[in-house]
Amino acid sequence: xxxxxxxxxxxxxxxxxxxxxxxxxxxxxxxxxxxxxxxxxxxxxxxxxxxxxxxxxxxxxxxxxxxxxxxxxxxxxxxxxxxxxxxxxxxxxxxxxxxxxxxxxxxxxxxxxxxxxxxxxxxxxxxxxxxxxxxxxxxxxx
Numbered sequence: 277x278x279x280x281x282x283x284x285x286x287x288x289x290x291x292x293x294x295x296x297x298x299x300x301x302x303x304x305x306x307x308x309x310x311x312x313x314x315x316x317x318x319x320x321x322x323x324x325x326x327x328x329x330x331x332x333x334x335x336x337x338x339x340x341x342x343x344x345x346x347x348x349x350x351x352x353x354x355x356x357x358x359x360x361x362x363x364x365x366x367x368x369x370x371x372x373x374x375x376x377x378x379x380x381x382x383x384x385x386x387x388x389x390x391x392x393x394x395x396x397x398x399x400x401x402x403x404x405x406x407x408x409x410x411x412x413x414x415x416x417x418x
Contacts, residue, residue: 288348291414294323296328300366308327311340322350324365332362333369347363 313320321343330340332354341349356362376384391392394402 277289286352289325289329289351291338291346291349293329294325294338294349294351294388295328296335296338297330299331299335300363301335301370303399307336307340307343310336312346314340318413322352323355324369325351326362327353330362332356332365364385388398 319337321334321337323338324332326332334351338349354365356365398411
């Protein structure tokens, strides 16, 4: 495998070059929300493959990238050719996470709503600041 790793240990691989062998997860579920997230924000976490380009973790991300028509995807390469190690990593990837609690999720949506729909006075204040910033930028440029 040609090594194109960046500073984070990630490499860009052709989506079609990644081998998907026997997986624990048989049903990928509805990929629409993940695909929309990837379309809007890109891939937030790379998939994980071994040095033979065999998928270890990130099957839903990989399939979403395929459906989005991506030619490449960021991957982290780990040198784990032992089948038991790969299986343990796949299990951990899918079990060692904690979803947001109901309260945390509610607070996040309230904060998001405030950011997207600020009060009228705040919008006016931001507009005034932007106006003066544009004026002073023009004066600096001349």
